[in-house]
Structure formats: C-alpha cells, structure tokens
Amino acid sequence: MKEKEKLYFDERAKMIKAMAHPTRLYILTKLKEAEHCVCELTEMLGFDASTISKHLSVLKNAGLVSDDKRGLNVYYRLENPCILDILECVDSAIRKKLKSQMNMLK
Amino acid sequence: MKEKEKLYFDERAKMIKAMAHPTRLYILTKLKEAEHCVCELTEMLGFDASTISKHLSVLKNAGLVSDDKRGLNVYYRLENPCILDILECVDSAIRKKLKSQMNMLK
DNA sequence: CATGTATATGTTTAAATTACCAAATAGGAA
DNA sequence: TTCCTATTTGGTAATTTAAACATATACATG
Numbered sequence: 001m002k003e004k005e006k007l008y009f010d011e012r013a014k015m016i017k018a019m020a021h022p023t024r025l026y027i028l029t030k031l032k033e034a035e036h037c038v039c040e041l042t043e044m045l046g047f048d049a050s051t052i053s054k055h056l057s058v059l060k061n062a063g064l065v066s067d068d069k070r071g072l073n074v075y076y077r078l079e080n081p082c083i084l085d086i087l088e089c090v091d092s093a094i095r096k097k098l099k100s101q102m103n104m105l106k
Numbered sequence: 107m108k109e110k111e112k113l114y115f116d117e118r119a120k121m122i123k124a125m126a127h128p129t130r131l132y133i134l135t136k137l138k139e140a141e142h143c144v145c146e147l148t149e150m151l152g153f154d155a156s157t158i159s160k161h162l163s164v165l166k167n168a169g170l171v172s173d174d175k176r177g178l179n180v181y182y183r184l185e186n187p188c189i190l191d192i193l194e195c196v197d198s199a200i201r202k203k204l205k206s207q208m209n210m211l212k
Numbered sequence: 213c214a215t216g217t218a219t220a221t222g223t224t225t226a227a228a229t230t231a232c233c234a235a236a237t238a239g240g241a242a
Numbered sequence: 243t244t245c246c247t248a249t250t251t252g253g254t255a256a257t258t259t260a261a262a263c264a265t266a267t268a269c270a271t272g
C-alpha cells in the first residue's frame with residue numbers, strides 16, 4: 001500500500017472509529033432527531049457527565065458533531081447526518097448473521 | 107437507555123468497530139473489487155501474515171466477510187458490500203473538516 | 213461581587229487492541 | 243509417507259481506551 005493511500009485509510013478509519021462505540025453511536029442517533037445539551041444526553045445514558053463529555057469531544061474532534069453554548073448549557077448537533085445511513089446496512093448485516101448462526105445449529 | 111436498546115447498540119457498534127481500522131478497511135475495499143487469498147492481502151499490505159489473518163478473523167466474526175478454502179489458499183470475499191457505502195459520506199466529512207480547519211487559520 | 217450549575221479536563225485503573233515471533237495445523241505435492 | 247507451503251493460533255510487549263472520581267473553568271444569576 002502506498003504511503004499516501006495509507007494516510008487516507010488512516011483518516012477514514014479514524015472517523016469510523018469515532019462512531020464505533022455504543023454510547024457514541026447512540027448519541028449520534030439522538031442528535032439526528034434534534035440537538036441536545038450534555039445534561040440531556042447524560043440523563044438519557046446514565047453515565048457520569050464527565051464520561052459523556054469525553055465521548056462528545058471524541059465526536060467533535062472527528063468532525064461528526066459541532067457544539068454551541070447557550071446559557072449554562074452546551075448544545076451538540078450532528079454535523080454529517082449521512083454518517084448514520086450506514087445503520088441500515090449494519091442492521092441488515094446483523095440480521096443476516098443471526099440467520100446464518102441459526103442455520104449452523106440445525 | 108433501555109436494556110434491550112443497549113444490546114442493540116452494542117451489536118451495531120461491534121460491527122462498525124470491525125471496520126474501524128485502516129488495515130481492515132483497506133481489506134474490505136479490496137474485497138469489494140474481487141475475492142483474495144490471505145497471501146495476496148499480505149503481499150498488498152506488507153504486514154506479517156499472522157497479522158493479516160487475525161484482521162480477517164475479526165472481519166469474519168463480525169459477519170462482514172466469508173471464506174472458502176481452495177487448494178492451499180483461503181479466499182475471502184465481502185459478505186455485505188453496502189457496508190462500504192459509508193465511505194462516500196466519510197470522505198465528504200473529511201473534506202468538510204479539512205476546510206473548516208483551514209478557515210480556522212485565517 | 214459571590215455563588216451555584218453545567219461542562220471540561222486531569223488522573224488512575226482495568227481491559228482491550230495490535231503487532232511480531234514462534235509454534236501448530238491442514239492438506240497438497242513429491 | 244514425508245516434506246512444503248498457506249494459514250491459524252498462542253504468547254508477549256507496547257499502546258490505547260473507557261470509566262469513575264476529583265478538580266478546574268466558565269458564566270448566569272442572586
């Protein structure tokens with residue numbers, strides 16, 4: 001693999017990696033519907049606020065969300081909604097995998 | 107987040123995580139064009155064959171590829187090609203991010 | 213100004229990841 | 243059968259990750 005190509009795949013993988021955590025993926029799907037402040041997301045998820053804040057900073061560094069302070073709260077919104085289109089394929093792949101696992105048992 | 111919902115996001119994240127490594131992502135794009143044996147992928151990537159083999163087993167466990175032994179070689183192929191559709195969005199998100207970083211410097 | 217609340221950051225710890233090497237395995241070829 | 247080759251598996255060390263807690267910061271409000 002050429003060096004330039006490698007760097008390109010590094011960048012791509014970095015962005016996908018930012019999505020590759022259940023909490024962050026959940027956050028992204030929530031932000032698809034509407035913007036939310038850290039406290040709302042913390043409430044929904046039930047982790048420590050510092051944990052959620054760090055997950056949000058990962059997403060922000062990746063360029064997947066942006067934020068906006070209003071009053072005491074910081075509101076986050078989804079920057080690239082198309083990123084969630086993958087879920088349709090992921091869900092069908094999960095169903096396919098489960099089916100094949102069921103067939104293994106026969 | 108409800109327990110059932112959590113399990114669902116765990117599964118989704120697990121599959122996305124399998125893609126979230128430069129080497130594995132590169133392998134997936136190569137397999138989109140054609141099936142390849144481990145030795146060919148090892149050659150392309152320049153890592154130890156055992157490293158490539160382990161990456162392939164991660165992809166296989168995730169249900170993203172399947173394999174098939176013929177002669178001495180094991181051939182891998184892409185099981186859910188739609189998974190790579192995300193790259194279009196990822197690439198545009200990377201361009202968008204780079205642009206905004208350039209604007210920061212002005 | 214002083215206080216309180218939301219968020220971010222630093223630290224620590226446990227667990228997971230990735231690469232290599234060495235060794236095991238499978239099965240085709242001599 | 244014996245040897246070779248492709249692949250997988252096990253072990254190890256270095257690095258990264260995610261969670262909690264404690265602390266710092268920012269700033270709205272009394």
